[in-house]
Amino acid sequence: MKTAKxxxxxxxxxxxxxxxxxxxxxxxxxTTKTPxxxxxxxxxxxxSEHFALATTAMMKDYDDAEDAEQAYAALDQNxxxxxxxxASVYGDEAAAQFEEIFVNxxxxxxxxxxxxxxxxxxxxxxxEAEVDEFVEEFGEFLSTATEGNLPADAAKEVLAAHEEDVxxxxxxxxxxxxxxxxxxYREGFHRMFDISKALSTAITTQMPDQFENTKADTPAAxxxxxxxxxxSEHFALAALEMQKGYDQASDYDFVTWAENMHxxxxxxxIASIYGDEGAAQxxxxxxxxxxxxxxxxITAALEEDEEARMQAEESLQMFAEExxxxxxxxTEGNLPAxxxTEAVWQHEEQVLATFDNYVAGDYEAAYESYREGYGFMFGIxxxxxxxxxTQMPDQFAGEEMPEEMPKTGFGGAxxxxxxxxxWVAFAVTALAGAGFMIRKNANQ
Amino acid sequence: MKWKIYFTVVGLVALLLTAYSTDVFxxxxxxxxxxxxxxxxxxxxxxxxxxxxxxxVPLDEEFTILNDQETLEKFQTEKKKEEGITPTHIKIxxxxxxxxxxxxxxxxxxxxxxxxxxxxVGWFEPGTKPGDTGNSVLAGHVDSKTGPAVFFKLDQLExxxxxxxxxxxxxELTYTVKRMESxxxxxxxxxxxxxxxxxxxxxxxxxxxxxxxxxxTHDERLVVYTELVEPEQPEEEEEQELxxxxxxxxxxxxxxxxxxxxxxxxxxxxxxxxSTDGENYEKVASxxxxxxxxxxxxxxxxxxxxxxxxxxxxxxxxxxxxxxx
Numbered sequence: 001m002k003t004a005k006x007x008x009x010x011x012x013x014x015x016x017x018x019x020x021x022x023x024x025x026x027x028x029x030x031t032t033k034t035p036x037x038x039x040x041x042x043x044x045x046x047x048s049e050h051f052a053l054a055t056t057a058m059m060k061d062y063d064d065a066e067d068a069e070q071a072y073a074a075l076d077q078n079x080x081x082x083x084x085x086x087a088s089v090y091g092d093e094a095a096a097q098f099e100e101i102f103v104n105x106x107x108x109x110x111x112x113x114x115x116x117x118x119x120x121x122x123x124x125x126x127x128e129a130e131v132d133e134f135v136e137e138f139g140e141f142l143s144t145a146t147e148g149n150l151p152a153d154a155a156k157e158v159l160a161a162h163e164e165d166v167x168x169x170x171x172x173x174x175x176x177x178x179x180x181x182x183x184x185y186r187e188g189f190h191r192m193f194d195i196s197k198a199l200s201t202a203i204t205t206q207m208p209d210q211f212e213n214t215k216a217d218t219p220a221a222x223x224x225x226x227x228x229x230x231x232s233e234h235f236a237l238a239a240l241e242m243q244k245g246y247d248q249a250s251d252y253d254f255v256t257w258a259e260n261m262h263x264x265x266x267x268x269x270i271a272s273i274y275g276d277e278g279a280a281q282x283x284x285x286x287x288x289x290x291x292x293x294x295x296x297x298i299t300a301a302l303e304e305d306e307e308a309r310m311q312a313e314e315s316l317q318m319f320a321e322e323x324x325x326x327x328x329x330x331t332e333g334n335l336p337a338x339x340x341t342e343a344v345w346q347h348e349e350q351v352l353a354t355f356d357n358y359v360a361g362d363y364e365a366a367y368e369s370y371r372e373g374y375g376f377m378f379g380i381x382x383x384x385x386x387x388x389x390t391q392m393p394d395q396f397a398g399e400e401m402p403e404e405m406p407k408t409g410f411g412g413a414x415x416x417x418x419x420x421x422x423w424v425a426f427a428v429t430a431l432a433g434a435g436f437m438i439r440k441n442a443n444q
Numbered sequence: 445m446k447w448k449i450y451f452t453v454v455g456l457v458a459l460l461l462t463a464y465s466t467d468v469f470x471x472x473x474x475x476x477x478x479x480x481x482x483x484x485x486x487x488x489x490x491x492x493x494x495x496x497x498x499x500x501v502p503l504d505e506e507f508t509i510l511n512d513q514e515t516l517e518k519f520q521t522e523k524k525k526e527e528g529i530t531p532t533h534i535k536i537x538x539x540x541x542x543x544x545x546x547x548x549x550x551x552x553x554x555x556x557x558x559x560x561x562x563x564x565v566g567w568f569e570p571g572t573k574p575g576d577t578g579n580s581v582l583a584g585h586v587d588s589k590t591g592p593a594v595f596f597k598l599d600q601l602e603x604x605x606x607x608x609x610x611x612x613x614x615x616e617l618t619y620t621v622k623r624m625e626s627x628x629x630x631x632x633x634x635x636x637x638x639x640x641x642x643x644x645x646x647x648x649x650x651x652x653x654x655x656x657x658x659x660x661t662h663d664e665r666l667v668v669y670t671e672l673v674e675p676e677q678p679e680e681e682e683e684q685e686l687x688x689x690x691x692x693x694x695x696x697x698x699x700x701x702x703x704x705x706x707x708x709x710x711x712x713x714x715x716x717x718x719s720t721d722g723e724n725y726e727k728v729a730s731x732x733x734x735x736x737x738x739x740x741x742x743x744x745x746x747x748x749x750x751x752x753x754x755x756x757x758x759x760x761x762x763x764x765x766x767x768x769x
Contacts, residue, residue: 245736253704253737260697267698283698288740291700295736302734303508 030396032385034214037221040200042085044228045378048192049078049371051166052236054109055185058170061113063249067363072110074367079103089203090145101141105134112167116174131167135159142199150202158195165191178254186258189236193229197222219396220389228381230266235351235377237262238294239370242355245298259291273388273395274330285326289319297352301359313352320345327384335387343380350376503758507713507732528573529611534565534582538605539597545582545609556649558583562593571638574609574646575617575672579638582609583649586662595650599624599666607646607670619646619670626652626664637667644672688759691737691751694767702738703764706753715752715760722748722766730754 031037057071065071079102087095108130115124139156165188172181200216215221241255263286271279293315300308320341328337350373357366389396503509531545548557548566559566565584572578584595607619627633637647653664691703691714701716713732716739717725729739741747748768753761 245734248734250707256702256736256738257693257704260695260700260702263698284742287699288742292736292738292740295738299508299732299735302510 029393030218030220030389032220032224032382032389034218034221035211036200036204036214036216037218037224039203039211040196040216040221040225041228041378041382043196043200044193044225044381045232045375046078046082046085047196048189048229048232048236049374050075050082051162051189051192052232052374053078054106054166055169055188056240058109058113058166059173061110062116062170062174065247066361067358067366070363070367072106073364074371075106075109076103077371079106089207094145097141101134101138105131105138108134109166112170116170128167131163132160135163142202146199146202146206149206150198154198158191158198162188162191162195173251176250178251179257181251182254182258186233186261189233190229193225197225220385223388223396224381224385226269227385228378230262230269231377231380231384232374233262234259234266235347235374238351239354239373242294242298242351243358245295246301246355246359248302256295263287263291273392278330281326285319285322289315289322293319294351297355301355316348316352317345320348327387331384331387331391334391335384340384343383347373347376347380503712503754503756506730507754508734509712509732509756510734528575528580529609529615529617531567531574531580531582531609532612533610535608535610536601536605537608538602539600541594541597543584543594548583556581556583558585562588565594568638574619575644577642577644579641580646581638581649582646586651586666595648598648598650598668599652601668606673607648607668609646617646618673620673622669622671624666624668626666629653629656629659629661629663629665632665632667644674646670646672688755688761689753690761690764691753692764694749694751694764696744696749696768699740699742699744700738701741701744701749701751701767703751705733705737706761710756712754712756715754717750717752717763719748720746725750725763 053071053075057068057075059065060068060071079099082102083095083099086098090098108127111123111127111130114120115127135156139152139159142150142155143152165184169181169184169188172178172184197217204211204214204216237255237259241252241259243249244252244255263283266286267279267283270282274282293312296308296312296315300306300312323344324337324339324341327335327340350369353369354366354373357363357369533542533544535542543563543565545565545567546559546561547569548559549568549570551557556568557566562585565582567574568581568583572580574580584598585593586595586598587593601621601624603621603623605621607621608616609619610616637649648668648670650666651662651664652666653662655661656663687708689706689708691706693702693704695702703714705711711733713730713735714737715727716729716731718728718741719725728741731737731739739749748766750763750766752763755761
């Protein structure tokens with residue numbers, strides 16, 4: 001399976017590479033589907049999933065939940081997925097260095113939990129010192145790798161803020177200050193998308209040619225990333241809410257609170273594109289047969305009421321219809337209603353599978369469905385984003401700039417460099433291809 | 445020998461009559477613990493009209509209660525303990541009444557029964573127990589054929605005077621006189637005296653006015669309305685025990701009305717009330733404690749809402765803050 005995937009990736013990379021070298025670039029219409037935007041989206045996914053899984057695993061561990069181990073395993077798996085992505089941009093050596101720094105930093109999480117459980121202050125201080133060291137080391141790594149396009153200080157600042165988000169979410173959780181905990185969770189979750197933007201912009205600026213001179217921070221790429229964050233946060237909160245609800249955990253109401261806050265953000269995003277009326281319509285559809293029904297699934301499981309479960313599933317199906325129709329109408333068919341409904345229902349099935357596996361006590365399967373469902377949301381970000389950008393190109397048009405620098409020489413003196421250049425381009429496009437494939441797989 | 449048979453027959457008949465008048469048969473069908481019946485423990489269950497208001501809707505139909513049978517039983521037992529007393533003694537210091545209480549029921553002709561003895565006070569046993577929410581009723585004679593009886597000086601009571609009733613174990617409840625009314629014998633506000641109320645009242649009845657020889661009774665009835673003086677200490681304890689709290693963080697979020705759970709033991713669920721004009725609220729939903737703390741209403745933006753907490757014993761909290769503010 002893995003070999004097959006690798007072969008596919010390679011083929012895909014070659015296929016992607018060929019036209020990009022052969023054809024002239026057509027920038028007349030804005031699009032979310034650029035290599036730079038793809039890179040940003042891949043980083044969106046990997047980094048935000050890291051945050052969601054890290055905080056979830058720490059909470060589960062602190063509660064001695066049965067699925068704590070599987071949550072940590074999923075967190076590690078997420079880190080492993082980053083390595084090939086780094087390797088494709090910066091090579092194996094850098095990737096190995098990355099892995100050593102990054103994968104190991106996940107080991108600090110259990111230390112924080114252990115320190116909180118036993119009230120061991122020395123252990124806590126040690127863990128904090130290790131985090132500081134990680135921030136220092138990884139900040140330097142990113143700065144070196146991007147050749148200063150992401151300055152070391154800026155990198156360290158943002159990494160420190162991220163670590164602070166994770167620790168503060170956990171500390172508030174331990175202190176049973178749940179509103180603060182989920183406030184920190186939401187802030188920390190969205191910070192990952194800021195990091196992703198900064199990092200992808202630095203990389204694409206560093207190697208403009210490998211990304212076909214596309215930019216990671218165009219309005220279209222911003223829209224895609226915004227949709228990525230809204231869709232994936234929904235999935236993360238839904239999965240968490242359903243588990244907390246099923247466990248009747250004391251922070252349950254605060255996950256639902258976070259969901260309401262998320263709905264408001266989503267509504268505001270829709271309002272900025274389709275106006276207040278569209279936003280109000282969105283909210284109604286989003287809440288009634290969706291968020292509501294999702295909670296009915298929990299209630300049905302708690303009450304062991306199969307009829308209620310069927311009803312809730314019917315509601316979710318209705319939501320898929322309604323939301324698909326809403327998206328179809330809003331995008332004026334650029335995202336066909338039928339395709340949207342199908343994608344929404346696929347998402348609902350992933351949410352249900354994650355919950356059902358959790359209820360059944362099959363935690364490994366639960367985190368598998370979690371990661372699959374989580375990744376799927378980035379396909380929604382891409383597809384929906386593209387539909388919106390195609391619908392209103394004027395609103396997402398980037399600055400008018402020349403495609404390429406003027407050709408002020410004929411290359412007589414710099415010929416040798418061009419082969420190296422080709423290889424780097426190959427690797428980078430392979431990364432973009434990998435991201436594309438991951439989404440493709442999730443879509444199937 | 446004849447006398448023995450005679451006494452046995454009369455005795456049995458008397459026993460049956462007593463049993464009938466104290467509703468024993470009804471109670472036997474409801475309970476497996478007949479020894480409690482004679483003390484009227486279960487009488488409130490056997491008399492639909494006089495059940496406390498919170499039992500009108502069965503809680504377990506309104507809310508789904510999960511794996512909480514034990515908790516439910518615990519709270520209902522606690523409730524039983526907090527229920528009123530079976531009065532056996534009454535003291536009214538201001539008019540020197542110090543008498544024992546017997547139980548009376550409803551006579552065949554529909555009248556409230558009266559005590560056999562002139563020096564005793566009758567407690568209307570099918571009704572509310574002293575200490576419970578509702579109207580408890582005591583009746584005593586004003587006089588006998590030969591002279592004054594237990595409630596002879598009842599008309600001398602004044603507002604603020606204390607009435608103390610106690611049960612066999614010596615638990616005392618103090619009531620204070622609120623007002624006194626005389627009604628024509630044939631035209632008394634029965635519902636006001638016996639019917640349901642939110643307060644914890646004890647109403648004393650005796651005869652007053654002139655004795656009507658034709659009717660064989662006085663032409664008026666004196667009713668002394670008294671209200672329970674809530675003992676400070678036990679009430680606090682009760683609140684601590686149940687920790688009655690209204691839900692917090694009630695908000696309207698899109699089409700959702702949301703709030704935060706009241707995280708104490710013994711919560712059955714929540715009731716959501718809705719208003720169009722901001723004044724008159726109507727109950728629109730009952731949400732069990734394990735469900736998502738939200739209620740969906742498409743027209744949420746045009747209405748205001750509050751939520752109450754409902755406990756397993758039926759207690760309902762004060763309304764939460766109204767949302768949107």
